[in-house]
Amino acid sequence: MRRRDFFKKGATAAIAVGAIPMIATSCASTNDMVYDRENDKWYHLGTGKSGVNSRKKTDGYDVAVIGGGAAGICAAVASARNGDKTVLIQDRPVLGGNASSEMRVHLNGVNNIKGKAERETGIIEEILLHNRFDNEQEAFPVFDHVLYDFVVREPNLTLMLNTQAVDAVMDGDQIKSAMCWQATTEIMFTINAPIFIDCSGDGLLAATSGAEYRTGREGKAEFNEKYAPDEPDGWQMGATLLMSSKDMGKPMKYSPPSYAIKYTHEGASERRKFAGFHEGIWWIEVGSEDDIIAEAEVNRHKLMGYLHGVWDYIKNSGKFPEAENLALDWVGSLPGRRESRRFVGDHILSEKDMTEHKHFEDAVAFGGWSLDEHNPGGIENISEPPSYFHYHFKEVYQFPFRSLYSKNVSNLMFAGRNVSQTHIALSSSRIMATCALQGQAVGTAATICNKYDVLPREVGQKHINELQEQLMRDDVFIPKRNANDPKDLAKKASTIFGSSTSSGDAKNLTNGISRDIYGEINHWQSDGLSAEIQAEWESPITLSSIEIKCDTNVKRNIMMRKDSKNDDLYGNTVPKEMLKALSFEARVNGGWVALGAITDNRTRLIKMKFSSVKTTAIRVKMTETYGAENVKLFELRCYA
Incomplete structure (x- = not known):
């Protein structure tokens, strides 16, 4: 059979x-x-x-998302918010993937372009802001619960933890069902959906569906990549184990466990540095030139040995007197993986697509982390640098939708490190905030698939403008692409003005660019508080919602760091620039009518929905930020 x-x-x-x-x-x-x-x-x-204890269940959804890291969370939330009944299936007891308490990797993005790039907005920024409000102590175990809260509060979204999608049931070239094993309940779930999104990193569901994928490194010739090896090979960047230590205020002894692997640093590259070692060393890494997934447990054991060997070197070699009072207070047991399967889409993104800033008509996301290709051998090849950092971007690049769906499984999309790209391209785009943007793109695309009863490829061919417009409405920035939603009635206003102005122009709020970028000002900023903006229409219009995008200082990163930086590039508090208190009014029959008020806003994208009114003007009154003297806005939208 x-x-x-x-x-x-x-x-x-x-x-x-x-x-x-x-x-x-x-x-x-x-x-x-x-x-x-x-x-x-x-x-x-x-x-x-x-009798027999039943352990089988079948459930149906509009969209099934596999993998609960940054990409999967954003995909599932985007799908749910845009109206589709969605399930998010995660094989761990916590959400967050590499950023969870199990691995504790910084949720980086384009911040590698120091001071020159504006960070990611949309759902991923909303998550990071949620953490700034609810996890002021910056605890990774609490971050797990912040993510849990962020997901389970969505009414259209079902979360299944401790559950792995282990096999795809096919109907022709489409996935009909995902067979999912929930370890804690011993239940085998059959999950049916018209659209599947694999954000799991390793992509087991996608692989069992027969989706084409590749592993290893392309040779230079295939995509004319400068930084690829001369000939293709099987090497994949390795996984890392992190740890952290605590100053105990007195000398602390350390004896390595039986499985520790002796480390001497003899012959090591000068680029293998120990700076900040008390918060973990990212180059304690083991790669693979064959089947990195099958080797995972062997490599995990090695990594635990190498980690304790390096800590033994730090504590007992005599070369780190500053470590005398330090003791390990957390040691990872689950390696954070960088690379395994890369599935093939209609376009394989390559090095030159990024370094030459290729323009894609179907761009839906962006990136900008350096081409950060780790040494193939990892710590087992210490004479080489831990990473080559081939190329540093000076501005962000586009990521196309054609690299986010399967070439041969027609109802399958993906987001994260398993998308359609070369090994060299992956060395940049694998960064979690970039993966999160991909996730929001495919989650939104899934709802368009279901809206028109089409497959992802057709979304890219016939509905790409609608996908891009929805993403930008939901506060995703797409480089070189201005928003122009025909349903946005703010664009039809005869005039927009502010009560005061210290910089920018209120007219910028409808120019389709929701950030200051490429040296151009696209904002309006008040001169003090309180302040107002007002939009007027020559003829009455019917409105039921107003949306604005305020300032969260996207030039300053807000991800949680183990070293809790607070400087020009990193902030460890709620951005002071963000708008906190505001109210909305509409002019009806010559008089102003209150539409609603917000006293504790927590997002950059602020939405106010209300019963439909026929109006000739609206105004937004802003009374408080989280500390800034002025309020800055980037966009105003109005919808019937």
């Missing part, structure tokens, strides 16, 4: 893998996965009944 046929039998079929109770024997002529509870001898003392 073929495996796909086995699943289509439906009534008795199910799966198990790894921690899943998988039945597979070497003498069997098939590789069927079996989930059979007929031998379950359950006797319930409370009821006196015995």
Whole structure:
């Protein structure tokens, strides 16, 4: 019996893998996965009944998102907010992926372009702001709960933790169902959906669907990449284990465990530095030139050994007297992976697409981290630098939608490090905030698929303008692309003005550019508080919502860091520039009518919805920021 046929039998079929109770024997002529509870001898003392305990469930959704890292969270939230019933399936007990408390990697983005790039907005910024409000102490375990709150509060979104999508049931070239094992409940879920999005990094569901993918490094010739090796090979950037230490106020001894691997630093590249070692060393890394997924447990054991070997060197070599009072207070056990499968889309993004800033008509995201290709051997090749940092960008590049859906599985999209790109391109775009923008793009695209009953490729071919306009309305910046939503009635206003102006012009609020970029001012800023903006129409219009984008100082990063930086580039508090208190009014029959007020705003994109009114003018009164003397706005939108 073929495996796909086995699943289509439906009534008795199910799966198990790894921690899943998988039945597979070497003498069997098939590789069927079996989930059979007929031998379950359950006797319930409370009821006196015995029988088989049911462990199978089937659920249906409009969109199924696999993977709960930054990309998956943004994909699922975007899909849910745009009206689709969505499920987010995460194989860990916490959300966040590499940024979770299990791995504790900084959620970086284009901040590698120091002081010259404006960071990511949209859902990922909203997440980071949510953390600034609710996790002032900057605790990674609390960040897990901040992310949990951010997801479960969405009414259209179902979260399934401790659940892995282990196999795809196919119907032609489309995924019909995802077979998902929830380890904590022993339940095998069959998840049905018309659109699947794999944001899991390793992409097990996508791989089992038959989606084309590649691993390793392309040679120079295939994409004319300057920084690729001369010939293709199998190397993938490795995974890293982090740790942190605490100053105990007295000398602390350290004895390495039995599995520690001796480290001497002899012959190491001068670029293998120990700066900030008390918060972890990112180059304690092991890569692979073959099947990095199959080798994961072997490499995890190695990494634990290398981590303790390096800490032993720091504590006991005598070369780090500043470490005398330090003791480990957290050690990672789950390596943060950088690379494995890269699925093939209609376009494979390459080095030159980025370095030459290629313009894509279907651009939906951007990036700007350097071409940060880690040494293939990792810590096992210490004579080489830990990363080559081939190229530093001076401005952001575009990321196309054609690299975010499968070439051969027609209802499959992806976001994160598993998207359609070369190894060299991945060295930049793998950064989590960049992955998050991809996630918001595909989550939004999924709702357009369902709206028109089309597949992702057709969204790219026929509905790309609608996708881009919705993303920009939802506060995503697309380089070199101005918003021009025909439904936005603010663009039809005869005049827009402010009560006072210290910089910019109120007319900028409808120019379609929601940030100051490329040396141009696209804002209006008041001269003190309180302040007002007002829009007028020559003929009455019907309105039911007003949307504005305020200032959160996107030149300053707000991700949580283990070293809690607070300088010109990083802020560890709520941005003082953000608008806190405001109210909305409409002029109806010559008089001003209150539409609503917000006293504790927590987002850059502020939406006020109200019962429809027929009006000739609206005004927004702004009374308080989180500390700035003036209020700055970048956009005003009005909708019926």
